[in-house]
Amino acid sequence: MNSTIETKKKKKLWEHIDYYSLYFFLVPGLILIIIFNYVPMAGIVIAFKNFNIFAGRTPIESIIKSDWVGFANFRRLFNNANFLRAFRNTIVISTYKIVFLFPVPIILAIMITDIKAKWYRKSIQTILYLPHFLSWVVVTALFLQILGPYGVINNWLKRLELIDKAIPFFGNNDIFRGLLVVSAGWKETGWNAIIYIAAITGINPQLYEAAKMDGANKIQQIIYITIPSISSTIIMLFILRVGALLDAGFDQIFNMYSYVVYEKGDILSTLVYREGIGGQDYGFGTAAGLFNSIVALVLVLGGNWLCRKFFKKGLW
Amino acid sequence: MIESRSDKVFSVIVYILLSTFGLLIILPFLNLLATSLSDQVAVSNGMVSFWPKRFTLSAYKFVIQNKQFWNGFKTTIFITVVGTLLSMVVTTLTAYPLSLPKFKGRKFFLILFIIVMLFNGGLIPNYLLINQLGLRNNRWALILPGLISTYNMLLVKNYFETLPMALYESAKIDGASEFRIFVYITLPLSLPTLATVALFYAVGFWNSYFSGILYISSPDKMPLQTYLQSLLNMSYIPAHELSPEVAERLSTESIRAASIFTATVPILVLYPFLQKFFVKGLVMGSEK
Numbered sequence: 090m091n092s093t094i095e096t097k098k099k100k101k102l103w104e105h106i107d108y109y110s111l112y113f114f115l116v117p118g119l120i121l122i123i124i125f126n127y128v129p130m131a132g133i134v135i136a137f138k139n140f141n142i143f144a145g146r147t148p149i150e151s152i153i154k155s156d157w158v159g160f161a162n163f164r165r166l167f168n169n170a171n172f173l174r175a176f177r178n179t180i181v182i183s184t185y186k187i188v189f190l191f192p193v194p195i196i197l198a199i200m201i202t203d204i205k206a207k208w209y210r211k212s213i214q215t216i217l218y219l220p221h222f223l224s225w226v227v228v229t230a231l232f233l234q235i236l237g238p239y240g241v242i243n244n245w246l247k248r249l250e251l252i253d254k255a256i257p258f259f260g261n262n263d264i265f266r267g268l269l270v271v272s273a274g275w276k277e278t279g280w281n282a283i284i285y286i287a288a289i290t291g292i293n294p295q296l297y298e299a300a301k302m303d304g305a306n307k308i309q310q311i312i313y314i315t316i317p318s319i320s321s322t323i324i325m326l327f328i329l330r331v332g333a334l335l336d337a338g339f340d341q342i343f344n345m346y347s348y349v350v351y352e353k354g355d356i357l358s359t360l361v362y363r364e365g366i367g368g369q370d371y372g373f374g375t376a377a378g379l380f381n382s383i384v385a386l387v388l389v390l391g392g393n394w395l396c397r398k399f400f401k402k403g404l405w
Numbered sequence: 406m407i408e409s410r411s412d413k414v415f416s417v418i419v420y421i422l423l424s425t426f427g428l429l430i431i432l433p434f435l436n437l438l439a440t441s442l443s444d445q446v447a448v449s450n451g452m453v454s455f456w457p458k459r460f461t462l463s464a465y466k467f468v469i470q471n472k473q474f475w476n477g478f479k480t481t482i483f484i485t486v487v488g489t490l491l492s493m494v495v496t497t498l499t500a501y502p503l504s505l506p507k508f509k510g511r512k513f514f515l516i517l518f519i520i521v522m523l524f525n526g527g528l529i530p531n532y533l534l535i536n537q538l539g540l541r542n543n544r545w546a547l548i549l550p551g552l553i554s555t556y557n558m559l560l561v562k563n564y565f566e567t568l569p570m571a572l573y574e575s576a577k578i579d580g581a582s583e584f585r586i587f588v589y590i591t592l593p594l595s596l597p598t599l600a601t602v603a604l605f606y607a608v609g610f611w612n613s614y615f616s617g618i619l620y621i622s623s624p625d626k627m628p629l630q631t632y633l634q635s636l637l638n639m640s641y642i643p644a645h646e647l648s649p650e651v652a653e654r655l656s657t658e659s660i661r662a663a664s665i666f667t668a669t670v671p672i673l674v675l676y677p678f679l680q681k682f683f684v685k686g687l688v689m690g691s692e693k
Contacts, residue, residue, distance in 0.1 A: 107582050111502040114587075115514060118499035118553050125534070125550045126521040132530025148533040197426070200419045209420075215680055216427045222672055224612030226634045230665045231433040233637065234440060239658070241436055244451035275429070307415045340615070344637060358528070365529045366619065378527025386524050 136162055136376040142369070162376035172377060174352070175360040179381075182337040182356060185266055187330055190274050195323060197278060198285030199311055214286075217279025225276075229344040232272050233259065257349075265350040273341060284326065288319040325396055332392025335385040357381045434666075441465065441662035448658050464663035474664060477629035480544060481611060484628060488548040488610040493603055495553045496561055501587050503558075504565035522555035535620055546620040547628060551609065557602045564598040565591055600682040611672070629668050636661045 138155040145151040166172050197217070204210040220228065235241050236258040243255040258264055296314050305313065316323075339358040346354040357377060365374020396402060435455040440448055441464050442457035452458045468474055502508045503515055525531075531550065540546035568591060576586050592599065617631030624632075636657070 129526030
């Protein structure tokens, strides 16, 4: 009798210890995000200081020893033509990408799910998803090869005598944003179709059978069955996409742009890199970065709030 | 059921459009490959489209003998293998307790990780932190900051939540500890999702070039993509602005193509085998 109570007690204790071991699971992840995410958040104080990297022996010491300047860095920001231009470019480029690229994966998914031949469907999906896995360095090299001054397109146009001088696709302010939209579409459209393909394959096939009985053709089936069935997915992804408005594509632009196209191509994050790291104007760079982060946060939270309101389902 | 005429036309148009899209993806690779296999005269005279002209392997010979390329390759393999392994350990360890309804403080910790996804200190504080930690010119600066992604962690956590609780309970009755359950039940049952997330991490590490630009100064530690990035520079400026250097730049055209192609081969070879995993894993992880 006594021993069973003993073992029960032991078991209880052990279960207790075992339960608390779960907290140790979190330790590595927590250490990582504290050091590499929360500590840099504290570094935001640089935006409110006249930061001098040489004020101390280490960056943290320099931050402590630098003087507070209140909102001086932000005043500098909003009086800076390059900053205002970069802000405008960020919004415009992002908007172009949404307007021209958001609908394409939906159309693509509708087309892919229409394919009955399995081998063809598999192969085309394999090909279309591939560019997502390449870096913007590689994608830029590919586009440069095709559209560069000596690339295929310019060679063909020259041979057809449509132009006598190469079109500088990468070095023309009127073309650059188009290049950004096209290359972003080339890289991500296939990948972005995945979620729509999943949504479409989840539609009840009986709906289509019934529609066919009633004599509906494919176009009608798309308009009256497919689109309405995936409309909540479409709206949700649209809200999330708009929430990411301030992400105009740093890696893409960093690789593709040059000083020739700053006018139409320079965005906030590329400006932060050039002024902050390149120009070592840390206060300016941090302030511009903080502005970017805050606006982005407000947009994402707004988007998530809308999603929760309408779909009872948020980003997290 | 017989397809109507208009439906047949629709199907044909779909096949044509999709095949065109497919070609648009493949052709740039063919052009790159053709350029890398053609000699300088053919490239600079614009003779190369999608088939090598004046075939030569000299660009590849150059790449194979290029020390910086292979050093980059080694660094990239190191950060990809070590980074992916560590990422998977940390990500699954974090996801496990957060997937258990009984875990107290679940919501609090979840929020800690989600905040990180929504807001960051920005480039400059991160850059200064690496200096502060003395990680400049150290390969770990390319691994540690990106070791855990909240997005991937949530994907894993959501999948863990779909596993039947009954399994856990019966293991508990048999006296298994949380760690044993995690290793012998949770992980083996989640392989497709884990493969997907591992692929995401691996591709992320393989493709990262920017931290190499920020933190690595000695060429022998530079990751491959950072080296490739340096090959892109100076190529966009309109031809008439470059004229004195044109000849020099052109000689690098095939070399750049060969370097980029060689660096992309591992992805091109591995990717079709992994594809069946990630589509499955992605869909399963995002559905609750």
